[in-house]
Amino acid sequence: MTKSIENNASPEAVDLARLKQENYTLAQQVKRLIKAESKQYEYQEELDAQLKEYKKLNELNKKINATLDIRKIFALTSEYIIYNLEYERVIFFEQFEYTGSYTVCAHDGYYNHLEKSAIAELVINEDDPFLLPLQEGNEYLICKADSDNKDLAEYRSKLLTNEYLIYPLCPHKRPHALLAVGNSAENSGFYRRVSEDKGELLGIDNLVGLLNSAVENHILFTTMETALEQKRQAEAKYRGIFENAIEGIFQATPDGRFISCNPATAAILGYETPEEVIENITDIEHQLYVDPKLRNVLFEKMRNRVDVKNFEVEFFSKDGSKRWMRLSTRPFFDEKGEILYFDEIFQDITERKQAEEELQKFNDELEKRVAERTEELEKIRAELELQNEELQKTYQELEVETADRILTMEKLREKDQLMIQQNRMAAMGEMLGNIAHQWRQPLNVLGLKIQQLGLSYEYGEFSKELLYANIDKAMEIICHMSQTIDDFRNFSMPDRVKSQFSIDQTIVKTCSMIEESFRENCIIVDVNIGGDLQVNGYPNEYSQVLLNILMNAKDALLERGICDPLITVASWQENGRAVVTITDNAGGIKDEILGNIFDAYFTTKNLGKGTGIGLFMSKKIIENRMGGRLTVRNVTGGAEFRIEV
Known part of the structure; x- marks a missing residue:
């Protein structure tokens, strides 16, 4: 065309x-x-x-990489979401120590006053079916305005949003935290809409990736910080045991040099300080061991990995005197099986050894005398048959008495070991002194009775009546001493369950245990009890609190040289509670440290004389274990501790 x-x-x-x-x-x-x-x-x-x-x-x-504070990270992220991703509301949930629920730890956006209060109290249980998709591996939860999912729609009113997204932070079966963003029905038209479009989710996805790293860093930091604190506490506990133990504890090399030792080691060996021991003893085998061959025997056992306990040897002291020791060792080996160094704990058992030797001498002498007397009786048996029978009976009684004494000494030795073991607890240190005060007078009387038997026998004044009278008196004293042991043993036993007990009886019992010690130091304890006050709690632990405060008051009075030292203990009922006050006239506590007096490891005593845990544990017992209150204040002339239960 x-x-x-x-x-x-x-x-x-x-x-x-x-x-x-x-x-x-x-x-x-x-x-x-x-x-x-x-x-x-x-x-x-x-x-x-x-x-x-x-x-x-x-x-x-x-x-967020510049801080490990999780709250600050969430606050910065909330601001970013509001102003850059343009969602109306942001909520962060965090699970603390796997409690089984998530609580709100941060939120931001447009809320009125009532909405803010409601969001702050929101809790999501870990086993809520609502979270099941996240626990099964879903990347996020989404509830759009037209969503008909029942579980998701139910949380609209709880989250105060008509549409929302929820992401797990540090995702696994138990996410550490949850991030929720969304909009209310009234204002959704002014903000970014919740959508499954990849382009719309790109910004929040990128943000969650950053947050996961930040939260993981926070968890790692918190875990490391907790581990370091636990390590510090363990080291402090070991150091306290090492420094305050009454047994000698040291570490040494196979060639006979000290690596370290505690103050008790120096004291037992007659030195002033551990440094003096380390400097002066450079050959343990020849400078300490009276018989160096026994050290070779000890090392042979350690090389063969034999458990060495209660190994008895003689040591030289600094002044050249000989002392019996009982050792327990633990060697440490290198990769070739050679001993690198060894730890050793030892106790001075010289007095026990001397007592055993004296007892053996007494038994030998007694057997010798009985043999001589038996020979004489055989010669005149016909004439003195009745006397012979009496002497045989006396001899048998003496054998029984000797066996009883040996058995009693064994029991006392076992109890001594138990006391030594218990003395490792700082709180029980003063208790051993109190037992000594309680026993001193009965032991003196018991010793006099035994000496009376020996003297009466030597001077021919021995009789059956005298023997039985002294036995009865000795048994009375032993029963009294045994009851004292039971009282202190019951005092040291921890309470398992709460029980009803009398405050006033506990005060009287505790004061009686320290009565001799305080009287020896001329300290007057004035007890004013207000009646039979009954409480439900832990009587032994309550008594331990009283003892801690009383012993601290005693130390303060003695340290400051107070004339006419006085401690007043009073009890009464106030507003349905049993109130006990312990007041001294030691001059009070300095104002600058008054607020730290109940802190762990805080002590005003010289190094080695206080652990700083007595008042700390006392406050824990009264307030945490018994739901009470323990406070201190300065009053005229001294300090006043107040216990309310």
Whole structure:
């Protein structure tokens, strides 16, 4: 057709038609170019927006990486979500020490006053079916405005949002935290809508990736911080035991040099300080051991990995005297099985050894005398048959008495070991002194009775009546001493369950245990009890609190040299509670340390004289274990401790 027109038309018409066709083609190309440029502009705007978002995200990343404070991390993230991702509301939930529930730890966005209070108290249980998809591995939970999922829709009213997203932080079966973002129904049109579109989720996905790293760093830091604190406490506990033990404890090398030792080691060996021991004793085998061969025997046992306990040897003291020791050792080996060094605990048993030797001498002498007397009686048996029978009976009684004495000494030795073991507890140190005060007078009387038997026998005044009278008196004294042991043993036993007990009886019992010690130091304890006050709690632990405060008051009075030292203990009932006050006249506690008096390891005593745990544990017992209150204040002339239960 066109060719037909061109053949029939004039040249001008043909040129005009060609120009129109070219103009049309050019117009179409311009339209396509404009459309492409518009699309490119849209892409550029989208790219600029993403670049801006990544820049803001990078700035946030720097801020949250600069801190390990999880609350600050969540606060910075909340601000970012509100102002950059443009969601109306943000909530962070955190699970503390796997309690089984998530509580709100941070929230931000547009809330009224009542909504803020409601959100702050929101709790999500870990086993809520609502969280099941996250526990099964889903990346997030989404509830859109038109969602009909019953579990998700139920949380709209709890989260105060009409649409929301929830992401797990540090995702696994038990996420450490949850992040919730969303909008209310009234304001959703002004904020970014909750959508499953990948482009819409890109920003929040990138943010969650950063948060996971930050939360993991926080968990790692918290775990390391806890481990370091536990290590510090363990080291402090070991150091306290090492420094305050009454047994000698040291560490030495196989060639006979001390690596370290505690103050008790120096004291037992007659030195002033552990440093003096380490400096002066450089050859343990020849400087300490009276018989060096026994050290070789000890090392042979350790090399063969035999458990060495209660190994008895003689040591030289600094002044050259010999002392019996009982050792227990523990060697440490290198990869070749050679001993690197060894730990050793030892006790001075010289007095026990001397007592055993004296007892053996007494038995030998007694057997010798009986043999001589028996020989004489055989010669005059016919004439003195009655006397012979009496002497035989006396001899048998003496054998029984000797066996009883040996058995009694064995029991006393076992009890001594138990006391030594218990003395490792700082709180029981003073108790052994109190037992000594309680026993001193009965032991003196018992010794006099035994000496009376020996003297009466030597001077021919021995009689059956005298023997029985002394036995009765000795048994009375022993029963009294045995009851004293029971009282202190019951006092040291920890309470398992709460029980009803009398405050006033506990005060009287505790004061009686320290009565001799305080009287010896001329300290008056004035007890004013207000009646039979009954409470439900732990009587032995309550008594331990009383003892700690009384012993601290005693130390303060003696340290400050107070004339006419006085401690007043009073009890009464006030507002349905049993109140006990312990007041001294030692001058009080300095104001600058009064607030630290119940802190762990805080002590005003000289090094080695106080552990700093007595008042700390006392406060724990009264307030945590018994639901009471323990306070201190300065009063006229001294300090007053007040216990309310």
